[in-house]
Amino acid sequence: MNPLKTIKIKLKPNKFQAQELARLSKEYIRQANLLIETAVADKQFPKATSKHIDTELPSVIKNELIRYAKTKFKQFGNCTFKKPTISWNNQNYSLSENSIDFPIIVDGKVKKTRFKAIIPYETFEELKSSKLGSLRISKKGFHWIAQISIETKPLVCTGTDTLGVDLGILVPAVGVVNSTGKTKFFGNGRSNKYLRRKYKELRKKLGKAKKLNAIKRINDKESRIMKDINHKISRQIVDFAVENNCGTINLENLSDIRQTSRTRGKNKQSLHSWTFYQLASFVEYKAYNLGIKVEYINPQYTSQECPVCNTHNKTNTREYKCACGYKTHRDRLGALNIAQKSNLDGKSLSA
Template sequence: MKTVQIKLKPTKTQAKELKRLSEEYIRQANVLVQQAIREEKFPRVTSKNIESGIPSALKNELIRYAKSKHKQFGKCTFKRPMLSYNNQSFSVDSTAIRFPIMADGKAKKTAIKAVIPEELFVLLSGSKLGTLRITKKGFHWMAQISVPTEEKEFVGEGILGVDLGILCPAVGVVAADGKTQFFGNGRQNKHLRRKYKELRRQLGKQKKVNAIRTINDKESRIMRDINHKLSRQIVTFAAENNCGTIHLENLSGIRRTSRLRGKNKANLHSWTFYELSSFITYKAHELGIKVVYIKPEYTSQTCPSCGERNKVKDRNYHCDCGYHAHRDRVGALNIAKTI
């Protein structure tokens, strides 16, 4: 099973009701656990025993949730408000998720607007869905849906090395024959970043906070869609070239250790490399392709032919041994060959 996250866009009235329901859900779950602790066994209760203004579907789920957590941890207290629905209580369409909330004193299955990328909707539509969990993260309500994943065995023996960057989002090189593919348009991505940065600056002067949040959400959706398409292209390229393993750079901490300054450092901090890496990983696993994370130190400086290190000032790599290639291709090739 894997969990997909979807951003919800409830109306003010719906958001107020979600807040009330989630707090009451956790309160009732804590009541059951406290009773179980006092009686030294979990009480036999049904939805009829819970006197609370929440839908029966939620009452049944909170009983199951409290019982499982008490069995797992014994004495425990739930603090974070949430909601949980089984797969019979909700449905998903291209623009909304429908689940029961209270309206005019009655439980009613209500459509809550949701931001669902096309590729994710295709996955949800073709899968048997698990439980739905509703939580609030910062200012946003999020839906988490568990989806079963099939374990596939890919018999490819090759290795694809992938170098991630800013000017060129990704370069893939097949270790066996050096076949190379450049993915994405870094200049277009930088243009989008600059565009939305300028919009935020203008809106900030006008003190339009809600408009800035809307702009941030729109930019995130665009970049997420770009990363989904890039990751699919990379994984497809690996499968087409019989690569059963993808080598990716382990870029954790790159923002903290980078010595870049000014504009380049700002670009690095807005670079969604972690999201792209995670998309590549889960799409690869769906096809049975293994993902290995490689230390990226000196991969763009080391000559693949003689092993010497050379500092590179532009996009072209030159070595005294006569080897020359695009700097990102050199990095991807070294990543592919790293064990």
């Protein structure tokens, strides 16, 4: 599969169309979350078809949300989708110079409907000459934005090394190059925790004052800030991989990370609110577009196993020490072991 590029287009729906997009996108995410909840409870994704999705959505959208939820469950296990969105595959929409047509429900029936769109000439020419992927629509601020993925010319990554990445709270991410042990710490965990606590206290005060609209505004602001942080960290991780001749990035398999963590107290809340899933997704996307393979590694014992003598040692501090004399930062140890592990779970994203 060739690397993908996302084209963003501003839509200009009329009042009815905007209301229907809002309804469809909220229901799309609600149904996707229900599928994830079932999959987590049963420890496997349900064998669902559009007939099993009992809600007023076009069948083509039901099929897309099933595929979307199944893909994310395989990659990340227990995850929750928050932002309303909706998607169609490339067989269910069409483009013109100033519109996009796709099926919605009109007067109780599924009807392919024309939505006005602002498509610059150069963008339209690029879309016409490309193999189109899925169409995804979501609302950003006051505007509805369509995102269309297209295949681009494949990049060939010549890197031969592996970068292991350990995700955490006090240190959002640590990367270690397998062959050299070169290490880099990414992000500022203390700053992230401060932001989370700040907005949590602000929400509490606004909640007591029953200012619900203000709470929604600060929730959106916090989400934008954390998303920007994750974008920057993921870019730094991928750039570090390129600089060190890495053709593969090993990430932790994030399934059940919140359930299996032993973190307590205020760090437990940080763990639940820290967007591990989003950061991993951003690393995936950026790496894939550079031809770098991403593999998901079982993180069991990666923060305990000594890379020299293979014994397991637990530590309650940031420094890891082994009886054989080996010592290092605990998060660096996790990243080093992740870099040295092979993918045994079959969960990978290959360029």
